[in-house]
Amino acid sequence: MRGIGAGLESGLNGFAFERARVRRFDLIIVGGSFAGLACARTAALRGLKVAVIERKRDPGEGVRTTGILVKEAAEEADIPSHLTRLVRGVRLYAPNGKFTDHSSAGYYFLTTDTPNLMRWMAEEARRAGAELMLGTAFKRGEQDGVAVTLPDLGLSARLLVGADGPTSMVGRVFGLSANTRFLGGVEFELEPEPALDGRFLHCFLDSELAPGYIAWAAPGVGVTQVGLAARHGFRPDARKFLEVYRRRLDLPERRILARRSGLIPAGATLTRTFVGNVVLVGDAAGHVSPMTGGGIVQTLRLGRRTAQLAADWINAGGEHPGRALQREAPRFRAKRLLRRALDLAPPNWIWNLAVGTAPFRAFAQGVYFHQRGQAAAADGSSPATSLERREN
Numbered sequence: 001m002r003g004i005g006a007g008l009e010s011g012l013n014g015f016a017f018e019r020a021r022v023r024r025f026d027l028i029i030v031g032g033s034f035a036g037l038a039c040a041r042t043a044a045l046r047g048l049k050v051a052v053i054e055r056k057r058d059p060g061e062g063v064r065t066t067g068i069l070v071k072e073a074a075e076e077a078d079i080p081s082h083l084t085r086l087v088r089g090v091r092l093y094a095p096n097g098k099f100t101d102h103s104s105a106g107y108y109f110l111t112t113d114t115p116n117l118m119r120w121m122a123e124e125a126r127r128a129g130a131e132l133m134l135g136t137a138f139k140r141g142e143q144d145g146v147a148v149t150l151p152d153l154g155l156s157a158r159l160l161v162g163a164d165g166p167t168s169m170v171g172r173v174f175g176l177s178a179n180t181r182f183l184g185g186v187e188f189e190l191e192p193e194p195a196l197d198g199r200f201l202h203c204f205l206d207s208e209l210a211p212g213y214i215a216w217a218a219p220g221v222g223v224t225q226v227g228l229a230a231r232h233g234f235r236p237d238a239r240k241f242l243e244v245y246r247r248r249l250d251l252p253e254r255r256i257l258a259r260r261s262g263l264i265p266a267g268a269t270l271t272r273t274f275v276g277n278v279v280l281v282g283d284a285a286g287h288v289s290p291m292t293g294g295g296i297v298q299t300l301r302l303g304r305r306t307a308q309l310a311a312d313w314i315n316a317g318g319e320h321p322g323r324a325l326q327r328e329a330p331r332f333r334a335k336r337l338l339r340r341a342l343d344l345a346p347p348n349w350i351w352n353l354a355v356g357t358a359p360f361r362a363f364a365q366g367v368y369f370h371q372r373g374q375a376a377a378a379d380g381s382s383p384a385t386s387l388e389r390r391e392n
Helices: 002-021 034-045 071-077 114-128 169-173 238-249 296-316 321-328 333-343 348-354 358-369
Strands: 023-030 050-054 084-087 089-093 099-103 109-112 131-134 148-150 155-162 182-190 200-204 215-219 224-231 256-265 278-280 389-391
Touching: 023 034, 023 296, 034 050, 034 114, 034 296, 050 114, 050 155, 071 109, 071 296, 084 215, 089 358, 099 358, 114 131, 155 169, 155 296, 169 278, 182 238, 200 238, 215 238, 224 238, 278 321, 296 321
Parallel strands: 023 050, 023 155, 050 131, 089 200, 155 278
Antiparallel strands: 084 109, 089 099, 148 155, 182 224, 182 256, 200 215, 215 224, 256 389
């Protein structure tokens, strides 16, 4: 009898020891990009105990975005000016080289030094009090109605936020909705091109090179960004576009410094983005315009909003963050219809006829600057914002 009691006592002590080894947080965020880092900083500033799990050892490594920000996105984050370059307008080209210029008083875009922007955002989150667990991969999790536990990592939290990109592992592990419609994108960073007019984002309509979307050239921070994205199922050829870009603008060949490629969600906000104490946000939740592929402004806004809702829920018994976020997230109804139209990829002769006409100019002005005259698209989106960066 004594032996059984001793064994039971030993087992209970072991169980208590295992529980003691689990580190507890209010909020664990999986993913250290725009959504995750914006969420982490705001949650930490509101007094929550926050951890960010990021598989990369360097927040600026392999970023999945072109880093082109609309004005609304810049206003969400107040980014240091040395990490950005201001661009005032858009120059939109037909396949035959004809172009129209578009701008709006008081409006602008920012191209960014995206790797260093990610490092800055990570440091801001750390300074606010969040703990960054870099080089740490999320593989599995469990929840019991009170907390979410990550047994492989010895962590638990009141709320787990999946901000881990368009093919979210958090979403898969917890059986949430998944993105199924995408744009495929490729972008090169080239040596700076002084001859490229720095007043504009240069956007190219060409259904042979980029069916369903566009190609672009943007004056970046110490580089020129040249890329394209196309409807799902079509593999874009960025090197072919480089040749077209140089020929159309009569530019010399420049050395390639880096390359990005990846998937951009294009199916709108997912239907099931939370379960129990697990919530998806950003690309993981489909918070990306299906028409333009732009989502950084939504990612920043809804990342911060998730933190606000989490603080209210944990500290004051407010509404569950997942429920509130699902209600507040954009539905993109009109843009889903426009995405279907764009997927038809009108032949180039139609683009050649349309560009320059009054109706097309009005449509383009609405897409890039919206009806207020000083805003971008209704969702604040900019050209293709979800790519992966790889150094050459």
